[in-house]
Amino acid sequence: MSEVLARLDGIERRFGSVVALDGADLILRAGEVHGLLGANGAGKTTLLNVIGGMLRPDAGTIEVGGSVVSFQTPREAWTCGIALAHQHFALVPAQSVLENLALGLARGWADPVRDVRAKALKLMDRIGLRVPLDSRVDHLGVGDKQRLEILKALLKNPRVLVLDEPTAVLAPNEISGLFALLRELAAEGRAVVLVAHKLDEVLMVADRLTVLRAGRTVLSTVPGDYEIPDLVRAMVGADPVDAIAIGVDVEPRSTKREPGESVAHLDRVSVTGGPGVDLEEVSLHVYRGQVVGVAGVEGNGQRSLALLLAGRVSATRGSVTLPEGLGFIPQDRSTEGLIAAFDLTDNVALALHRVAAYQDGPWLRWSELTRHAETIHERFEVQATSTSVLAGSLSGGNQQRVVVGRELSIATDLLIAENPTRGLDVAAAAFVHDEIRRLVATGVGVVLVSTDLDEVLALSDRVFAMTRGRLLEVDEGQRSREGVGALMLGGAFAHA
Amino acid sequence: MNEIEIALFLESGVRLGIPLALAALGETITERSGVINIGLEGSIIAGALGGAVGALAFGDPAVGVMAGALAGVAVAFVFAAFAIGLGTDQIITGTAITLGGLGLTGAVYQARFGATGTALTLPTLPSAPVPLLSDIPWIGGALFDQAPTAYVAYALAPALWYFLFRTAWGLELRAVGEAPIAAHAAGVRVRRVRFLATVFGGGLAGLAGAHLALAHAGTFAEGMSAGRGFIAIAVVVLGRWNPLLVLCAALFFGAASALQFFLQAFGFDAPYQLFLALPYVLTLAALAGWVGRSRAPAALALPWRSE
Ligand SMILES: Nc1ncnc2c1ncn2[C@@H]1O[C@H](COP(=O)(O)OP(=O)(O)OP(=O)(O)O)[C@@H](O)[C@H]1O
Ligand SMILES: [Mg+2]
Numbered sequence: 012m013s014e015v016l017a018r019l020d021g022i023e024r025r026f027g028s029v030v031a032l033d034g035a036d037l038i039l040r041a042g043e044v045h046g047l048l049g050a051n052g053a054g055k056t057t058l059l060n061v062i063g064g065m066l067r068p069d070a071g072t073i074e075v076g077g078s079v080v081s082f083q084t085p086r087e088a089w090t091c092g093i094a095l096a097h098q099h100f101a102l103v104p105a106q107s108v109l110e111n112l113a114l115g116l117a118r119g120w121a122d123p124v125r126d127v128r129a130k131a132l133k134l135m136d137r138i139g140l141r142v143p144l145d146s147r148v149d150h151l152g153v154g155d156k157q158r159l160e161i162l163k164a165l166l167k168n169p170r171v172l173v174l175d176e177p178t179a180v181l182a183p184n185e186i187s188g189l190f191a192l193l194r195e196l197a198a199e200g201r202a203v204v205l206v207a208h209k210l211d212e213v214l215m216v217a218d219r220l221t222v223l224r225a226g227r228t229v230l231s232t233v234p235g236d237y238e239i240p241d242l243v244r245a246m247v248g249a250d251p252v253d254a255i256a257i258g259v260d261v262e263p264r265s266t267k268r269e270p271g272e273s274v275a276h277l278d279r280v281s282v283t284g285g286p287g288v289d290l291e292e293v294s295l296h297v298y299r300g301q302v303v304g305v306a307g308v309e310g311n312g313q314r315s316l317a318l319l320l321a322g323r324v325s326a327t328r329g330s331v332t333l334p335e336g337l338g339f340i341p342q343d344r345s346t347e348g349l350i351a352a353f354d355l356t357d358n359v360a361l362a363l364h365r366v367a368a369y370q371d372g373p374w375l376r377w378s379e380l381t382r383h384a385e386t387i388h389e390r391f392e393v394q395a396t397s398t399s400v401l402a403g404s405l406s407g408g409n410q411q412r413v414v415v416g417r418e419l420s421i422a423t424d425l426l427i428a429e430n431p432t433r434g435l436d437v438a439a440a441a442f443v444h445d446e447i448r449r450l451v452a453t454g455v456g457v458v459l460v461s462t463d464l465d466e467v468l469a470l471s472d473r474v475f476a477m478t479r480g481r482l483l484e485v486d487e488g489q490r491s492r493e494g495v496g497a498l499m500l501g502g503a504f505a506h507a
Numbered sequence: 508m509n510e511i512e513i514a515l516f517l518e519s520g521v522r523l524g525i526p527l528a529l530a531a532l533g534e535t536i537t538e539r540s541g542v543i544n545i546g547l548e549g550s551i552i553a554g555a556l557g558g559a560v561g562a563l564a565f566g567d568p569a570v571g572v573m574a575g576a577l578a579g580v581a582v583a584f585v586f587a588a589f590a591i592g593l594g595t596d597q598i599i600t601g602t603a604i605t606l607g608g609l610g611l612t613g614a615v616y617q618a619r620f621g622a623t624g625t626a627l628t629l630p631t632l633p634s635a636p637v638p639l640l641s642d643i644p645w646i647g648g649a650l651f652d653q654a655p656t657a658y659v660a661y662a663l664a665p666a667l668w669y670f671l672f673r674t675a676w677g678l679e680l681r682a683v684g685e686a687p688i689a690a691h692a693a694g695v696r697v698r699r700v701r702f703l704a705t706v707f708g709g710g711l712a713g714l715a716g717a718h719l720a721l722a723h724a725g726t727f728a729e730g731m732s733a734g735r736g737f738i739a740i741a742v743v744v745l746g747r748w749n750p751l752l753v754l755c756a757a758l759f760f761g762a763a764s765a766l767q768f769f770l771q772a773f774g775f776d777a778p779y780q781l782f783l784a785l786p787y788v789l790t791l792a793a794l795a796g797w798v799g800r801s802r803a804p805a806a807l808a809l810p811w812r813s814e
Pocket of ligand 1 (some may be wrong): 057
């Protein structure tokens, strides 16, 4: 077997009373892409942060290149050839993409960005992930931030590349591009670790799999030894329920739900100056009891469309009609969905405090709000000791559950969902899909904006593609990955 | 006002602006790293006393200037040990350092020089006109016939700008002030950077204090910093955390203060409190007018430690 580049043995780590890792093992070999699997809160991010020098373990040993190491800082890990692309992006919002790439790379009195620009351009050409180098990071969408986070790790030219959920917001062609690169890197004798929740994706690229459950390594194997349902059982200790979440191909929806009355209406709406391209003369009716699915490559205006429908930006021209009971699952839970320094109850109250049922004259009904937060905590199986823990201390998937649970509960007329299952594990994604179907059955209109074509095709009654600020409806006959994919890139098969 | 009076006005505007510029340039670096040092006033007054003691002991104002800077460093070191080393609240720590600095320098002064009532006379830092530049009409005399410490401020503004925006160290410093977690992840030693930035700021504040004692007043008096530490913090905001603009903002504030004296001297008939308020009113107007769009480093005043 090939050379072991890094070996983690019996890693333990707790945060206060929460045990995040409880004897996790991981062996990374040269020439291998290693898939790290596990339910939300299993400890994947914590383990990767230990490898990357971000966190010190309470117990266990780390060996790199045959010798035992104890990283005090991320720089020490990097010196050993380890680079990490974080799930919770480690970016400086107020600085440019280029400056973010240069941070830590250049040192001393040197001009930090000069050499980096050329290197970054070369790298972007090679792997086909593009980010505008001179934009400020806080003006980027979540997809660009993700691409930047990956590029940043790659620029360090690591021997061990660690990618924590890099694919959740990438377009399908970008994912295949990234995977091709990972294979090349492995062929050069490097090791790659990759976290992803969609198993078909992981199986496409991984040479070896490790499954974490409750902070412990429960399975270490090669693909082929286990079927997908076995892996899911190892991850969540239960039987899989939803074909989309497991990532096996699903048929597009064939039976159309009957539309109810119109619940939201855009009438030749234009938006200029928003994120991505401007919206031009977009018209759309959202009907009760139906799901409108919008697919599109980031930057084509779907962000503006979602913000417009959520009432977060106003139209430059045209008219917008929106209902009262509106829920919005934004693309980035950490910047738009939650306040990290608030506890779960406060985060729930943030969205519900204007709802009459939670008001009592000038006062808020805190007991009701707390009860509501507790309901979300239970129903969505949020892994937190209580609703008074800070949102920032939850794992990524558990943060997503709080946002989704809260917004589903206030969407009595309309739900706008951007990548609602981003970061959710197999079981949670299945549950959220079921919840969306249930919500639709009660007569709520849903707009689903997602980079995940399978999700769009499986949940939607009508499918649209967004290209260069225009909304094109996909003909029934073209509702396939290929058909929609071609349309997103500006092909035919549709009418406006 | 005639020509001579205008020249006088400009000269005193610059003279009043220089200590503010020195302290504010240092604080700009400190704040860019995510630390707000409200204890700046403490460094300034310590710098004034240090300058006085050093200059008297060696009979040389240049030694005084160095002693002043060192005294400012020492005070900022205490602030940093608490606020960065132990992660105490920056506002409370800084306030304590300011009050302690004012009290302690007063006590040392009393003990060393006694409360005789006669003012201390110090060897002063003479003004050093720059050849050619000081002959420029109107502004030449005002800008280039000053104490050498003034030229330190002029030189520092572009140098610090270059450091912040054109060097890798500057990039790391700014990243630490905006997103310490991201900086840490990129391998930057967050607390070390903050420590150095704070101590550097203290050194410049000490220099400002020494300038007050040795170039401005020629004496030391208790509380002679007179709130300049706080004004310098406002000047940083007015200058949008950009050293070049901070220098301009400090000179603007100096000019506004000089204007107040001139208006009084020319016998404008109004209660003197109105004149005293003039620099602050002008500064507020400037703040409202154009600083609205800028914002402070995102992690300003937030303590940080790695896990
Ligand atoms: N800084 C922290 N403070 C407190 N608890 C934490 C902290 N970081 C992680 N945890 C807890 O540790 C456990 C593991 O979290 P981790 O982020 O490693 O999970 P994960 O496997 O990456 O999950 P996901 O798939 O949702 O990203 C969770 O219960 C989480 O709440
Ligand atoms: Mg995670």
